[in-house]
Amino acid sequence: MAGPLPHLPVAHDPAPDRLAEVARNAASAVPLTSLMQGQTGVICEARLDVDDAALLRAMGLGDRVRVKLCRVGEPCVVALGTTAGRHCHCQGHCRIGLARGLADRIFVRVVA
Amino acid sequence: MKGAPPDGSGVGDVGDLPGVHTERTGTTKGGTTAPVSVHTPRSPGGEARRVALLGNPNTGKTTLFNRLSGLRAKTSNFPGTTLEARTTRVPAGIEGGRDGELIDLPGIYSLELDQLEARVCREVLAGTAAPRGEPLGAPEVVVVVVDASNLSRNLMLVGEVMRRRLPMLVVINMVDVAAKRGVSIDAQALGEALGCDAVPTNARSGEGVNAVRLGIKEARIATPALAVPGNADELRGWSEEMFNRGARAPSSSKCWNCGYHLEGLTTDTLGRGTCAECGKLVFVETHESNHAKRASRKEEIPETTSDRWDRVLLHPVLGLAVFATVMTGLFYSLFVIAKYPMDWIGAIFEWATTLAEAHLPEGVLRELLANGVIGGVGATVVFLPQICLLFFLISLLEDTGYLARGAFLMNRLLRPFGLPGHAFVPLLSSHACALPGIMACRAIPDPRERLATILVAPFMTCSARLPVYVLLTSLLFAGKPALAAFAFVGCYVLGILAAVFSALIARRTILRGKSRPMAMELPCYKRPSVRTALLTTLDRAKVFLRSAGTNILMICVVLWWLGAYPKAEAPARVQELRKLAIEAERTPVDAYSPSHSSGNAGQDTRLAIGEHQDAVNEITAEADRLEARNQATHSFLGRVGRTIQPVFEPLGYDWQLSIGVMASFAAREVFVSTMSIVVSGQEDEGSDSLFQSLSRATRDDGVTPIFTRATSWSLLVYYVLAMQCLPTLAVTAREAGGKKWALLQLVWMCGMAYIAAAIVYWLVA
Numbered sequence: 001m002a003g004p005l006p007h008l009p010v011a012h013d014p015a016p017d018r019l020a021e022v023a024r025n026a027a028s029a030v031p032l033t034s035l036m037q038g039q040t041g042v043i044c045e046a047r048l049d050v051d052d053a054a055l056l057r058a059m060g061l062g063d064r065v066r067v068k069l070c071r072v073g074e075p076c077v078v079a080l081g082t083t084a085g086r087h088c089h090c091q092g093h094c095r096i097g098l099a100r101g102l103a104d105r106i107f108v109r110v111v112a
Numbered sequence: 113m114k115g116a117p118p119d120g121s122g123v124g125d126v127g128d129l130p131g132v133h134t135e136r137t138g139t140t141k142g143g144t145t146a147p148v149s150v151h152t153p154r155s156p157g158g159e160a161r162r163v164a165l166l167g168n169p170n171t172g173k174t175t176l177f178n179r180l181s182g183l184r185a186k187t188s189n190f191p192g193t194t195l196e197a198r199t200t201r202v203p204a205g206i207e208g209g210r211d212g213e214l215i216d217l218p219g220i221y222s223l224e225l226d227q228l229e230a231r232v233c234r235e236v237l238a239g240t241a242a243p244r245g246e247p248l249g250a251p252e253v254v255v256v257v258v259d260a261s262n263l264s265r266n267l268m269l270v271g272e273v274m275r276r277r278l279p280m281l282v283v284i285n286m287v288d289v290a291a292k293r294g295v296s297i298d299a300q301a302l303g304e305a306l307g308c309d310a311v312p313t314n315a316r317s318g319e320g321v322n323a324v325r326l327g328i329k330e331a332r333i334a335t336p337a338l339a340v341p342g343n344a345d346e347l348r349g350w351s352e353e354m355f356n357r358g359a360r361a362p363s364s365s366k367c368w369n370c371g372y373h374l375e376g377l378t379t380d381t382l383g384r385g386t387c388a389e390c391g392k393l394v395f396v397e398t399h400e401s402n403h404a405k406r407a408s409r410k411e412e413i414p415e416t417t418s419d420r421w422d423r424v425l426l427h428p429v430l431g432l433a434v435f436a437t438v439m440t441g442l443f444y445s446l447f448v449i450a451k452y453p454m455d456w457i458g459a460i461f462e463w464a465t466t467l468a469e470a471h472l473p474e475g476v477l478r479e480l481l482a483n484g485v486i487g488g489v490g491a492t493v494v495f496l497p498q499i500c501l502l503f504f505l506i507s508l509l510e511d512t513g514y515l516a517r518g519a520f521l522m523n524r525l526l527r528p529f530g531l532p533g534h535a536f537v538p539l540l541s542s543h544a545c546a547l548p549g550i551m552a553c554r555a556i557p558d559p560r561e562r563l564a565t566i567l568v569a570p571f572m573t574c575s576a577r578l579p580v581y582v583l584l585t586s587l588l589f590a591g592k593p594a595l596a597a598f599a600f601v602g603c604y605v606l607g608i609l610a611a612v613f614s615a616l617i618a619r620r621t622i623l624r625g626k627s628r629p630m631a632m633e634l635p636c637y638k639r640p641s642v643r644t645a646l647l648t649t650l651d652r653a654k655v656f657l658r659s660a661g662t663n664i665l666m667i668c669v670v671l672w673w674l675g676a677y678p679k680a681e682a683p684a685r686v687q688e689l690r691k692l693a694i695e696a697e698r699t700p701v702d703a704y705s706p707s708h709s710s711g712n713a714g715q716d717t718r719l720a721i722g723e724h725q726d727a728v729n730e731i732t733a734e735a736d737r738l739e740a741r742n743q744a745t746h747s748f749l750g751r752v753g754r755t756i757q758p759v760f761e762p763l764g765y766d767w768q769l770s771i772g773v774m775a776s777f778a779a780r781e782v783f784v785s786t787m788s789i790v791v792s793g794q795e796d797e798g799s800d801s802l803f804q805s806l807s808r809a810t811r812d813d814g815v816t817p818i819f820t821r822a823t824s825w826s827l828l829v830y831y832v833l834a835m836q837c838l839p840t841l842a843v844t845a846r847e848a849g850g851k852k853w854a855l856l857q858l859v860w861m862c863g864m865a866y867i868a869a870a871i872v873y874w875l876v877a
Contacts, residue, residue: 051226055557056631057344058221060265070419071426075520077634079419080265094262095418095634097520099533102629 029107033076033100035069041108042066048105056106059096067108070095076103162213162249163328164236166273167257168266169219170635172285176257176315177216178647180324199243215243215251218554223272224344228554237276253331254280255324260290260297260312263358267351270306271340279331282310283324288317302358307335310358316641418513418636425517428524435521438514442505443543443604446498453497461490479676480669488668488785489661495575495781499656500649502544502575507648510537511640516632523630529612530619532556533630535565539611542572546840548652550847558628564615566848567857570840571611573604576780577831583784584828586803587819599828606832614860667782671749671775680746682739689735696728744768745812763830763866764823764873766811773827776836783831822877830869835861 029044043065046053060080061067071077075097098106167173181200200214217236218229235241239250254273258266263284273280284297303310309327313320337357341347425431465486472478509515515537523533534556542549549569556562573581581603589596619625682690744750752774753767760770768787775786787806809818819827835841835858845854 051557052628052631054225054344055221057348058225058268059631059633060262062345062348070415071422073426073428074524075426075630077419077422077426094265095416095422095636097516097630097632097634099523099629099631102631 028109030110032067032069032078032098032103032106032108033072035072035108035110037069037072039110040066040068040112041110043106044109045107046105047107048102052102056096060094061096061106066111074100076100078103161252161328162215162242162246163253163255164215164217164251165255165257166217166233166237166269167219168221168259168262168269169633171219171257171259171266172315173219173257174216175641175644176283176285176313176321176324177214178644179315179318179321180214199246213246214255220269222269222344227557237273237278250278252279253328254278255283255328255331256280257283257285260284260287263290263297264348264352264355267354268347270354271336271347271350274306274308274334274336274340275342277333279333280308281324281327281331282306282308283320283327284310284312285315287312287320288314298358302354305337305354305357307337308332416636418634421637422517422634425514426520431517431521435518438509438518442502442509445505446501450497450501454494457494457496458490461486461494464490476676480672484669484672485665487788488672488782489665492779492781492785493657495578496653496656498578499544499575500653503548503652504645504649506537506541506544507645508640508642511638511644513635513637515540516634519632520630520634526612527627529616530561530623530627531565531568531612531615532558532561532628534632535561538565538569539572542569542574544652545574545576545656546570546572546837547655547843550840550843553847560619560623560625561628563848563853564618564623566844567618567853567860568611568615570835570837570844570857570861571607571614571833573607573832574780574837576837577603579781579784580776580831581828583787583803583806584819584824584831587807588821588824588828590803590807603828603832606829610833610864614864667775667779668785671782671786674749674752675744675747677748678746680743683742686735686739686742689731689738693728693731693735696724696731699724762870762873763826764820764877765827766818768809768811768818769823769827773830776831777838779838780831780836820877822873825876826869826873829872830865833861833865833868835865 030041032041032043035041043061043063046056046061046063048056056062061078065080067078067080069076070079076099077095077097080094080096165173165177177200199216215236217233220227220230220233223230223234223237232241237250237254239248242248254276256270256273258270270280270282282303284299284302287297290297297312299310299312309330309332311320311323311327313324315321336354338350338353341350425434465482468478468482468486472481506515509518518540519533519536521533522536526533526535535553537555538549538552540549541552546569549572550566553562553565553569556565581600585596585599585603588599749771750767753771756774757765757767757770760773765773772783772787776783806819807817810816811818841854841858844857845851848854
């Protein structure tokens with residue numbers, strides 16, 4: 001008779017975690033313009049056309065980038081902060097001005 | 113300047129075949145498969161190494177270029193794009209070897225973006241584009257300038273260049289700024305990670321520039337420790353990894369300038385000390401202190417001085433007030449300061465004309481030199497100070513970081529008319545000259561908005577219009593400088609209104625489409641570099657003088673010839689006057705005896721002789737005027753004027769004004785010198801005499817003035833709105849991507865000018 005099956009480690013599937021993270025982000029994501037001055041958020045989604053998204057990414061405004069809203073209004077000024085939890089390499093001195101229409105379509109998760 | 117030695121992988125297979133340019137798909141280190149362009153560098157001219165200077169905007173690239181070039185830079189275009197590039201020769205220096213030909217490419221964030229600058233950079237790196245007059249060929253060395261204070265983002269561009277497998281050198285600029293922000297760069301470690309030389313510099317102070325020269329000589333194809341991924345998101349991760357390897361604080365600090373180990377160096381509270389080897393100021397940070405700083409700042413993005421300034425300068429009301437003040441100050445200083453050198457240049461040309469007339473024998477050569485060449489070119493070159501000053505001030509403003517804020521402020525005002533805030537700098541530049549203004553439109557990302565800006569930029573009051581404005585406002589408001597100044601400002605406003613109105617129509621019709629929202633990096637405010645501004649100004653001055661020495665000179669000579677030939681016989685009245693003058697001159701001096709008057713006999717005699725001489729001069733001048741008029745009427749120019757005059761009849765122009773307007777189609781500033789030639793038969797003899805001469809000038813009936821109140825207003829409106837600049841049309845055709853746009857610009861502007869001028873003439877007359 002075969003003995004009881006040995007307890008096999010179950011491979012961890014990262015997909016559900018990622019999906020959960022996306023779901024959490026989607027639930028808590030707010031437009032960048034809804035932050036208050038001085039608040040910090042992490043970019044989780046940008047509903048932009050391809051060219052705008054590519055330009056912003058090249059300028060440093062990519063997914064999971066931490067941004068601080070320095071100025072509300074037109075233009076909306078953000079300071080680039082940390083990326084994926086790491087330290088910001090520009091030491092928070094890099095400022096990007098965004099037209100309000102653009103900032104409205106960038107969604108962030110508020111972190112501070 | 114250190115780095116990992118090249119391992120030769122992927123290099124040696126093509127390195128021995130000079131001139132080979134192949135493309136292949138290969139697997140790079142790390143398993144990432146991507147199309148790889150392998151370029152074997154070759155010298156296009158066979159003499160100098162072509163070196164391309166590339167980098168993100170605001171990394172101090174142009175400052176470094178100026179440091180390397182000194183005053184030897186020249187400006188040229190890329191064929192088909194009119195994208196300006198500055199090129200220079202970099203001497204090999206004490207190390208020997210060949211000189212370098214350095215090309216300053218436009219600042220870009222990524223080579224892969226769908227932008228004109230990025231396209232040109234891609235083509236230059238691929239060897240399919242080169243500055244005008246230079247042979248095609250891939251650069252032998254690519255110098256990527258990165259901002260040490262924002263290294264990780266800048267390294268993304270480095271990665272993109274690496275994928276092109278070109279010998280490269282990474283210049284880490286603004287290390288002083290980075291050090292002040294607590295980032296210490298280990299150039300050696302970074303060089304080892306990137307697999308190429310990495311040179312720290314401070315281009316502003318000139319430190320490290322010699323090391324760049326040496327680095328250019330020793331540049332090699334990079335062999336990074338980690339393969340460069342093709343995906344943009346992965347590239348960001350790669351750049352961060354490179355940053356972490358290169359920007360970590362070294363456990364044993366070294367001098368950024370000479371590499372000397374700094375253990376035991378005494379530092380002040382800011383971590384600054386003096387290198388014992390080279391004497392340079394160095395920032396020393398221990399690994400622990402740096403780590404602690406990073407940890408403490410991990411969640412904190414500090415408020416900077418620029419943020420505090422931005423609260424005021426980007427404020428909806430205060431910001432606009434400051435902006436209006438800055439712009440007013442800019443244009444005010446333009447007129448106040450430039451006035452003096454303009455007067456000096458005018459005096460020099462006047463002196464040269466007098467000298468030519470005094471020393472050359474009477475004849476065609478004297479007339480050509482004095483009237484055609486010196487007078488004609490002088491009437492244009494006199495505006496050089498205004499152009500130089502405007503470019504100098506714009507360059508200073510740009511260097512402070514304020515112009516980027518100005519673009520956002522203008523975004524609010526321009527957006528309702530379908531123009532982006534990016535259009536602000538091109539439109540401002542167009543106030544000096546439409547050519548650089550149109551070229552600056554390449555910074556506008558949206559093609560429709562770029563095209564709309566190109567089409568309306570020539571409405572801005574360029575410096576070529578200024579002499580016409582000065583002439584007409586002075587004629588309209590003689591002795592009333594305040595009203596003349598008011599009219600002058602009105603011309604600027606009219607030009608701007610016409611531009612935004614035209615843009616609105618274009619964006620609602622032929623260029624209909626969604627506006628692209630604005631995104632722009634806001635550089636930190638800083639003290640501007642006077643040296644950079646001076647070099648930019650020098651560049652512009654050279655371009656202007658080249659134009660004055662070629663196109664405008666040619667126009668002046670042709671106009672002079674058309675006005676001087678065929679030679680007409682002097683009319684009977686002129687001959688009578690000349691006889692009268694000769695007879696009067698022969699009148700004996702003793703005719704003026706003391707008996708003719710009472711009182712002091714000697715003084716009376718002198719007065720009488722003086723009056724007599726004045727009368728003779730007046731008769732001679734009248735004879736000259738009549739002869740010049742007769743010559744102008746019967747010359748080729750006169751015949752052309754009479755032929756085209758009916759076209760300008762509704763605007764109130766006679767044949768003489770028609771000639772002036774037609775000649776201005778080559779260049780607006782030619783109007784004043786043309787009118788001077790046509791009306792008086794003499795070139796500009798100084799402002800006062802020119803104004804007097806033009807205000808006295810009459811039509812063929814000898815009674816009606818050419819410049820009546822109605823025709824002067826009509827001309828003023830016409831010159832504000834009309835497209836009268838062939839070089840601008842040529843640049844529009846190239847920048848907009850077709851002659852049809854230049855034709856549209858010509859027809860639209862001239863049509864609007866014609867209708868508006870006719871209405872004004874009808875209303876005033």
